[in-house]
Amino acid sequence: MVTQAKAPKKKESKFKKLFIDEIKDIYWAEKHLVKALPKMSKGATSSKLSDAIDQHLEETKTHVSRLEEVFGILGLKPQAKKCDAMAGLVKEAESILEDTDADTMVRDAGIIIASQKVEHYEIASYGSLVAFAKKMGLKEAASLLSKTLDEEKATDKGLTKLATSEINEEAAAA
Numbered sequence: 334m335v336t337q338a339k340a341p342k343k344k345e346s347k348f349k350k351l352f353i354d355e356i357k358d359i360y361w362a363e364k365h366l367v368k369a370l371p372k373m374s375k376g377a378t379s380s381k382l383s384d385a386i387d388q389h390l391e392e393t394k395t396h397v398s399r400l401e402e403v404f405g406i407l408g409l410k411p412q413a414k415k416c417d418a419m420a421g422l423v424k425e426a427e428s429i430l431e432d433t434d435a436d437t438m439v440r441d442a443g444i445i446i447a448s449q450k451v452e453h454y455e456i457a458s459y460g461s462l463v464a465f466a467k468k469m470g471l472k473e474a475a476s477l478l479s480k481t482l483d484e485e486k487a488t489d490k491g492l493t494k495l496a497t498s499e500i501n502e503e504a505a506a507a
């Protein structure tokens with residue numbers, strides 16, 4: 334009892350610092366997406382794809398505010414730290430818009446592959462963040478983060494369905 338836990342406590346705080354850094358990273362990423370998604374939606378040919386992106390834009394705004402809640406739980410002000418990975422993924426998505434012709438399903442197939450790369454990055458991030466939060470006993474944060482994780486997964490699934498049920502076929506036929 335007397336000699337308890339100095340070392341583990343220190344260890345936990347480094348883990349918490351890693352968690353906070355990663356929260357700042359995904360916060361930057363989500364805010365960057367809020368700016369980028371309208372361009373993708375506008376560039377899409379299929380109204381179904383454009384609707385799916387618009388719906389995810391609304392969800393993404395919620396993801397930003399959930400992260401702000403997580404900052405609050407941690408007793409911190411929201412702070413974004415540039416996420417080079419998301420900056421790169423969005424750049425790739427933008428170059429797909431430049432490299433494909435408007436009003437074609439090939440462009441839509443390109444938007445989908447770029448969007449799924451984004452979703453997978455987010456799924457990887459939130460998956461680990463939920464696990465970190467649970468490990469630290471931050472139940473409320475874990476529950477907020479897992480709501481977002483579920484929405485990212487659903488978006489990814491929806492994009493796969495859209496691609497394989499119609500867009501890829503039309504892209505191949507063009």
Ligand SMILES: [Fe+2]
Pocket residue numbers: 363392393396455481485
């Ligand atoms: Fe998100």
